[in-house]
Amino acid sequence: MINILTILFAIGILVWIGFLIDAFIGFQSLDALENEAALVDGPLLSVIIAARNEESQIRQSIISQLTQTYKNIEWILVNDRSTDKTGPLMEQLAKEDNRLKVVHIKELPQGWLGKNHALYTGTLSTSGKWLLFTDADIIYKPEAFAKALHYAEKHRLDHVTAAPNLNAHKFWLKTFVAFFLFGFSYFKRPWLANNPKSKIGTGIGAFNLVSKATYEAFGTHERIKMRPDDDLQLGMKLKQEGFNQRIVTALHLIEVEWYGSLKEALVGLEKNTFAGLHYRFSMVLFAILGVFVTHVLPFVAIFSTNKILALLSLGNIIGSGILYVMIIKKMTLFSPALFFVFPITALLFIYSIIRASFLTFKRGGIVWRGTTYTLRELRDQKQRGES
Template sequence: MTILLIMTIAFWTYALIDGWRGLKSIKALKEVQDHHSNQFVSIILAAKDEEKAIDQTLQSLINQTHEPFEIIAVNDRSQDQTGSIINKWAKSNPSRIKAIHIEVLPADWLGKNHALYQGTGTQKEMFYYSRMETFTFLTTLLTRPFHSLKRIKWTTFGFGFFKRPWTANKDYSNKGGMGIGAFNMLNRSTYEAIGTHKSFSLRPDDDLYLGQLVKSSGYRQRLVTGMDELSVEWYPSLSTAIKGLEKNTFAGLNYSYSLSFIAVSGTFISQVLPFVIFIVGSNDHRSLSAIAIFLMLALMVMTTRKLTHYHSLYALTLPYSALLFIYTIVRALTITIKNGGIEWRGTFYSLKDLRGKRKSTKQ
């Protein structure tokens, strides 16, 4: 147990130093020098059964101040009034908003990826004023339930030390990279150079992979925080959050059983066990556990302050949130194995196809 705790302390010491250095490279959007630009920007959004939010979303987008721009709203096989609402906006703003309606999802495509790809086929151009080929930023995640809020805190924390988002800002390295689903901006030429969404048509983690693919292909990118400029609702409830993360969690582990086991055991040992030992362990072990707990809480507070607007005291919910993450992985793994794949937004994707497509993208 002593050796295990020392190894845990060593891990959190490295993660804290790495995080402290990396987070300093992530600036706030308001700190980035403003450059006037009149380059045309196409805003592409995919919506499936979003009648409760699509109206407000389009209202917000059309009220922006950048000129010139267009909005390409893709209705992806919605069964509610999403398509009608998009048509209403397109009819009243024909020069600004273009509506695309998808009735059938082709084979070997994830619905969202296909919808975005269809949207890019009609756009005029994608540009950002700087020399960066891609630009993405972290937003404020809105949620109402307390349990979902705690889940967001851990997700941000794990996102920091596991994905190391600051690698997006390292121009001297092609490793890492970052993409945020709520906001990804890139040049059309770069998008075509990496193979468009066709090259990762069945990846549930398409947003993150897009950024990583751009980075590994040698293009420059920037990640900034934009919590004051953009907010999106994460999930309306804890149950929907867990279900939504099912498609990304196992995918992020390359649909690997061994990586899933490592993730579960590693999370428990590094983030739950120190709290357990601190309560029931011997005095020597409690002292070592206290050091590990201090280091991980310090990293979580630092990450929370840099990447969110949430209160630092939520770091105290760490063991609960870590257990919730473990539950999410185990549940996703169990359901995926039982069903032979994942179901998302009313469409089933077999594990065989998901794994096969993932292998092909690496070749």
């Protein structure tokens, strides 16, 4: 057993070195939107917001958008079958500002996920050169739109996605969000979206800015209508098909409280976890084992009486720690000191994978926005999308 761990940890050190080099090079291409100039006047921007039961957050989000320094904007607010006061709140906002238009959806067509259908429906009422897909709980600083449009126009881009400040107030939620971003970053390598030679792309639901011509040429949300990770899939497929894409950070311009508690985070990840693992239980087992071996086991093995194993464990901890600090400082406003509870957070993340996969299997699918989608539907749509 010690010999196996020795080999694994020796390989692990080499892997962490590779990740560190890759991230260091990649982050050189990752611009901060705060440093961008602001576009004063330009093309019409159409902002599409799909909301279901967002009565507690949507007004604050929209108000933050209405104070943007960029003025040539229209908003399409899509009420996606809400059962609370979201619809009436949208109508009230539209009465206060004639740049807002409200679309109400009462039924979900067969073969669509709710949010994807709502976003697509919203685009049918747009007139802008640029489409911005954003969520109903995002808070914007006044120059966010102006800077993003200037960046897109200057670099002649088809798609820009921005990483917001994921705000979290409770300690364990903060550690969980930080760990998620850490894992997402080194696994998905989002900085490769900025490499024209790479086919790897990305998309973030808080801020997906795409030209309308590109969106229509791509095939709209109909291409990803059964993907619960619609934001990521939109960006990935756009890049795969050769569209010009970049990801930027906007930590001081865009903010969202992703989840209010750790429990909410666990529930929220139910819909995406199994999709992110390609609906395969072999990938679930691989993910659980991978996280445990790389993020938990070294913190145990460092106390081994075998000095070589202990030193290799320390090397893995140092490697993962340096990468963690690098990613957290670049992609969040959290303190890198959260690394001190890293193995505990890794165990929480393993629990989230097991929980989400078990519930998906037990239910025979996922529940999202009040609708159940079977695994067969999701898998069939995924296969059609890849063919």
